[in-house]
Amino acid sequence: MTVRKVLRGAIGVAGFLLVAEAAGRLGLIDPTILPLTSTVLGRTIGLAADGDFLSEVGATLLACFAGLLIAIVLAVPAGVALGTLPKVERATRPLLEFLRPIPSLALIPLALFVFIPTHNAKIALIVYACTWPLLINTMYGVRDVDPLAKETLRSFGFGSLAVLWRVTMPSTAPFIATGIRLAASVTLIVAVSVELVAGGEGIGAFLTHMSTGAGNMDFVLAGTIWAGAIGLVANFLLTGAERRLFRWHQERVGGTS
Amino acid sequence: MLEINHLRHSYGSHEVLGGIDLKVDEGQLLCIVGPSGCGKSTLLRSIAGLLKPTQGEILINGVPVAGTPDNLAVVFQDYSRSLFPWMSVADNVALPLRRKGMSGARRRTSALEALEQVGLEGAAAKYPWQLSGGMQQRVAIARALAYRPAFMLMDEPFGSVDAQTREDLEDLVLQVRGVHGMTIVLITHDIDESVYVGDRVVVLSKAPSRIVGDLSVGLPYPRDQIATRQLPEFVRLRADVGRLVRGVPG
Amino acid sequence: MTAVSAQRPGVARRVAGRILSLWIMPVALVLWEVVTRWIQAVYFPPPSTVLVRLHELWFSGSWRTFFLTDDAIGNFLPSFTRLAIGWVLGCAVGVGVGVALGRSTRLSAYVDPLVHFGRSIPPPTLVPVFLVLFQFGGSMQVATIVFGVVWPIMINAIEGARYVDRQYLDTAQVFSLSRLDRLRRVILPAAAPKIFAGLRISVSLSLILMIISELVGSTDGIGHRMLQAQGLFDIPTTWAAIVLLGLMGFLLNTTFLLVERRILAWHRGARRTD
Ligand SMILES: Nc1ncnc2c1ncn2[C@@H]1O[C@H](COP(=O)(O)OP(=O)(O)O)[C@@H](O)[C@H]1O
Ligand SMILES: [Mg+2]
Numbered sequence: 001m002t003v004r005k006v007l008r009g010a011i012g013v014a015g016f017l018l019v020a021e022a023a024g025r026l027g028l029i030d031p032t033i034l035p036l037t038s039t040v041l042g043r044t045i046g047l048a049a050d051g052d053f054l055s056e057v058g059a060t061l062l063a064c065f066a067g068l069l070i071a072i073v074l075a076v077p078a079g080v081a082l083g084t085l086p087k088v089e090r091a092t093r094p095l096l097e098f099l100r101p102i103p104s105l106a107l108i109p110l111a112l113f114v115f116i117p118t119h120n121a122k123i124a125l126i127v128y129a130c131t132w133p134l135l136i137n138t139m140y141g142v143r144d145v146d147p148l149a150k151e152t153l154r155s156f157g158f159g160s161l162a163v164l165w166r167v168t169m170p171s172t173a174p175f176i177a178t179g180i181r182l183a184a185s186v187t188l189i190v191a192v193s194v195e196l197v198a199g200g201e202g203i204g205a206f207l208t209h210m211s212t213g214a215g216n217m218d219f220v221l222a223g224t225i226w227a228g229a230i231g232l233v234a235n236f237l238l239t240g241a242e243r244r245l246f247r248w249h250q251e252r253v254g255g256t257s
Numbered sequence: 258m259l260e261i262n263h264l265r266h267s268y269g270s271h272e273v274l275g276g277i278d279l280k281v282d283e284g285q286l287l288c289i290v291g292p293s294g295c296g297k298s299t300l301l302r303s304i305a306g307l308l309k310p311t312q313g314e315i316l317i318n319g320v321p322v323a324g325t326p327d328n329l330a331v332v333f334q335d336y337s338r339s340l341f342p343w344m345s346v347a348d349n350v351a352l353p354l355r356r357k358g359m360s361g362a363r364r365r366t367s368a369l370e371a372l373e374q375v376g377l378e379g380a381a382a383k384y385p386w387q388l389s390g391g392m393q394q395r396v397a398i399a400r401a402l403a404y405r406p407a408f409m410l411m412d413e414p415f416g417s418v419d420a421q422t423r424e425d426l427e428d429l430v431l432q433v434r435g436v437h438g439m440t441i442v443l444i445t446h447d448i449d450e451s452v453y454v455g456d457r458v459v460v461l462s463k464a465p466s467r468i469v470g471d472l473s474v475g476l477p478y479p480r481d482q483i484a485t486r487q488l489p490e491f492v493r494l495r496a497d498v499g500r501l502v503r504g505v506p507g
Numbered sequence: 508m509t510a511v512s513a514q515r516p517g518v519a520r521r522v523a524g525r526i527l528s529l530w531i532m533p534v535a536l537v538l539w540e541v542v543t544r545w546i547q548a549v550y551f552p553p554p555s556t557v558l559v560r561l562h563e564l565w566f567s568g569s570w571r572t573f574f575l576t577d578d579a580i581g582n583f584l585p586s587f588t589r590l591a592i593g594w595v596l597g598c599a600v601g602v603g604v605g606v607a608l609g610r611s612t613r614l615s616a617y618v619d620p621l622v623h624f625g626r627s628i629p630p631p632t633l634v635p636v637f638l639v640l641f642q643f644g645g646s647m648q649v650a651t652i653v654f655g656v657v658w659p660i661m662i663n664a665i666e667g668a669r670y671v672d673r674q675y676l677d678t679a680q681v682f683s684l685s686r687l688d689r690l691r692r693v694i695l696p697a698a699a700p701k702i703f704a705g706l707r708i709s710v711s712l713s714l715i716l717m718i719i720s721e722l723v724g725s726t727d728g729i730g731h732r733m734l735q736a737q738g739l740f741d742i743p744t745t746w747a748a749i750v751l752l753g754l755m756g757f758l759l760n761t762t763f764l765l766v767e768r769r770i771l772a773w774h775r776g777a778r779r780t781d
Binding site: 004005008009010011012013015016033034090091092093094095098099101102103104105106107108109110112113114188189192193196197203204207208210211217220221223224225227228229230231232235 | 528529530531532535550613616617618619620621623624627628629631632634635636639640711714715718719722723730733734736737742745748749752753754756757759760
């Protein structure tokens with residue numbers, strides 16, 4: 001059953017590539033505008049050994065990691081605080097509800113003013129975008145903690161810090177993991193966007209650079225394929241890790257902003 | 258007339274129906290009893306054309322069943338998943354009539370008539386999930402009635418309602434059976450119910466199931482939940498069916 | 508009579524409560540104003556300046572154009588049009604293809620890897636590609652939005668259509684519903700909660716993609732206007748655009764949630780009684 005599924009998937013991919021190749025060769029698609037599939041695939045493989053391209057990829061990934069990490073350090077404690085202090089949460093809710101719909105990418109021009117060089121602006125925007133799914137999932141997670149478990153621990157004379165560490169954090173962990181996965185899926189979008197607008201280093205800058213030179217469409221598509229591959233692997237790893245670590249956890253809302 | 262010849266069904270290597278032969282006359286109310294897991298639902302799903310038999314054939318009025326016959330309605334046990342929660346009660350009842358080429362107004366009147374037959378004329382505008390379980394099953398019966406089928410199949414229709422509601426619904430079936438001269442096949446694992454409702458009871462053995470008993474019920478009409486159940490004939494039939502279900506030679 | 512008079516104070520109190528719970532907004536606004544005036548940070552103009560700019564630039568037009576200025580009409584209109592076309596196209600394709608794939612295990616086995624790859628591509632990376640394919644002008648932005656929103660919608664539609672309760676389908680078959688009725692009245696409503704989950708994500712995503720496509724390759728639109736302001740070191744206008752886009756995001760999300768609540772009212776009702 002699964003063998004057949006894998007086989008069909010492979011046939012589907014191969015079929016897609018062949019049709020695209022044939023369309024180019026038969027002149028249905030102008031190869032000077034959209035290069036042949038074989039050319040693009042060749043370039044894709046070629047880029048894997050291209051030191052310049054790899055350093056661009058490295059720059060993008062570094063910004064993503066840094067931004068995600070900073071966002072975790074900021075948003076998770078904030079989420080725990082808001083989750084455990086309902087009064088503070090209620091007071092700040094209108095403010096958060098007002099800020100949340102601001103699309104992260106609308107802040108690109110401002111970030112480029114405030115944070116210099118571009119690399120820092122990129123990280124700052126990634127932090128902003130990642131904060132929301134992390135904050136909200138953490139908050140939900142903390143609110144979801146079984147009050148009985150907390151009571152029990154308290155009745156044994158544990159202080160609130162001990163309760164936080166022994167009950168709240170472990171049972172919130174799967175929610176935080178979901179938040180991290182959702183946030184990670186946003187990082188690449190933000191990073192590439194900033195690079196497209198402001199240049200500097202990274203996949204987006206590479207794409208802009210290549211697309212301004214005429215006839216480099218094969219490089220542009222190859223770069224896009226690599227971006228997709230990175231997204232695919234990241235999502236696969238994070239989903240897998242989440243499933244392994246927290247089998248029992250049910251999903252909560254997140255968001256792309 | 259419904260005719261089943263040498264019907265067998267297996268799920269993979271697990272044989273559930275081990276050769277069923279059965280004839281149901283027009284207008285009959287046949288109850289099929291059998292232990293849980295013996296293949297009652299499988300049999301019903303085969304008749305309804307929801308399952309392709311592994312072997313054997315099913316004829317309705319002499320024609321082999323291929324796909325779902327269009328003069329057949331089913332009342333499932335799990336009413337909450339057989340009524341559509343996104344439609345009002347009236348729309349649920351009227352939905353199958355779309356296939357009959359009726360105008361919207363005709364469909365609506367037919368649906369309201371059927372709801373009246375089951376005593377739910379007031380619930381037309383409600384959603385199924387706003388009703389109790391017994392009422393939802395009434396809606397499912399109304400939907401089947403509005404469809405005016407020649408055959409009505411019921412798969413443990415009262416298995417998930419409380420005892421009082423169950424008795425009401427049994428009486429409802431007895432009351433509507435004559436309406437359009439329907440042939441009814443009612444599946445149950447409840448021995449009392451089969452004798453009380455049916456005019457014929459067929460008993461299935463454990464899987465791979467075969468017919469181990471075929472009794473005709475001569476109880477007088479109208480039947481009454483208290484009086485009928487006290488009749489010696491009822492008591493005798495119940496004991497007979499019970500022995501057959503348990504596989505005790507009687 | 509009594510019911511009405513008993514209800515009145517309750518409603519009034521609730522409304523008053525809602526308004527009072529917003530106390531942090533004016534406080535934050537005043538604080539922001541005071542701090543920015545005090546430290547005179549170049550990039551952080553006081554909110555009053557931003558609001559004045561927002562009004563002057565875009566909302567001080569004649570009543571005949573609903574108070575919109577020429578600058579507003581020249582930039583909002585293209586933005587909204589592209590957003591609407593892109594989102595609607597993305598929804599149509601995503602739901603259509605998704606439901607078809609969800610109903611056919613065989614078909615979806617063939618295209619599953621392609622779908623997963625497609626959704627993994629960060630949509631902004633395609634802006635350069637579409638720029639070359641469509642040149643400047645409306646279609647590049649629309650293509651970016653369509654490509655971005657189609658995947659989450661499709662993936663949710665696939666899941667929704669794939670896991671339609673078997674008993675719903677059995678019921679449809681038993682009562683010989685036509686193929687169209689089965690699709691319209693059984694499969695689509697049953698998949699609707701999942702489909703709407705995808706649509707919800709797509710609303711904010713489409714706004715993001717509108718912005719990036721306008722920041723990179725546009726001659727008009729709100730994003731382009733914002734970039735222009737950045738180039739001229741016009742900080743208040745940059746801020747005004749942020750506020751405007753934030754408001755747009757808020758309005759789009761709120762409207763969508765209202766529509767969703769109406770259409771999926773049965774779903775919440777049925778779940779509550781389960
Ligand atoms: N779709 C299926 N696939 C595999 N086994 C099934 C399936 N449906 C039913 N069975 C098995 O077949 C047997 C008979 O099922 P069923 O007809 O539902 O019995 P009943 O309705 O008499 O309780 C059971 O052992 C059940 O587990
Ligand atoms: Mg059964």
